[in-house]
Amino acid sequence: MAFASMMRHETRTALVGIQGLSELIRDGGLSEDEIKTCADEIFGAAQKIDALIGQMFDLNRLESGQTAFRTTRIDVNSMVGDVVLRTPAATRQLSIGLEQSSVALYVSGDPDRLRQAMQNLLGFITGTATTGGHISVATAPDEHLVVVSIGSSTLKIAQFDDWLYGRYDRYEERPSAIIGAGLDLAIARTIIELHGGRIEVITTPRGGSEFRLVMPAA
Secondary structure (H helix, E strand, C coil): CHHHHHHHHHHHHHHHHHHHHHHHHCCCCHHHHHHHHHHHHHHHHHHHHHHHHHHHHHHHHHHHHCCCCCEEEEEEHHHCCCCCCHCCCHCCCEEEECCCCCCCCCCEECCCHHHHHHHHHHHHHHHCCCCCCCEEEEEEEEEEEEEEEECCCCCCCCHHHHHHHHCCCCCCHHCCCCCCCHHHHHHHHHHHHHHHCCCEEEEECCCCCCEEEECCCC
C-alpha cells in the first residue's frame, strides 16, 4: 500500500502534465516553438515515469535477494572523489566541498552498487538543496568503521524515514521540496545495509542536514 501510494502520486503528477500538454498540441493554435516546448516537457514526464518504474523493480530485487553482489576491496577515498567530480552542480550554483581522510580507507563489497548508493545520496541532496547552497562531503575512519558524510547547508529537514525506508503512507504530507525524490534513498539504504552498514541522518549545528553512510572497514 505504501509503494502504491507513492506510485499513484508520482505517476499521476506526470500523467496530468502529459495530458494537459497533449491537449494544447491537439487543440492547435500554438507556435512552432511552443509545440517544441510542450513536446520536451512531455518527453521529460515520460522519462520520469520510466525511471520510477525502474527504481521500483530495482528496490524489489535488492530487498528480495534477487541481485547478485560481487565482492572486492574498494578504495573509498577514490570512489567518493570520483562521484563528487561527476556530480553536476554548476547549473544550480551549488558549491561542493570535499574533505578526504588523510589515511587510506577500504571497504569490502560491490563497487558498482556502492557507487550507486553514493550517487543516489549526493544526487538527492544536490537536487533538493537551495540554489547557491553549499554541499560538504567528507570521508573519515571511525575505529573499525568507514564513514562518508554528505551534508547540506540549506536542507533543513532531518526526518527522512519515509524516503530511507520506503514508507510512503504520508507521502503527500511531506514538504514539497522533497516530492519527486522517488526511491533513490530507499535504494541507497538497502545497498548499504546489504554491505553490513547503515545510513544515519543528523541535523548540523547550523540547522542543515547531514547523511552519514557508515560501513565496516575492510
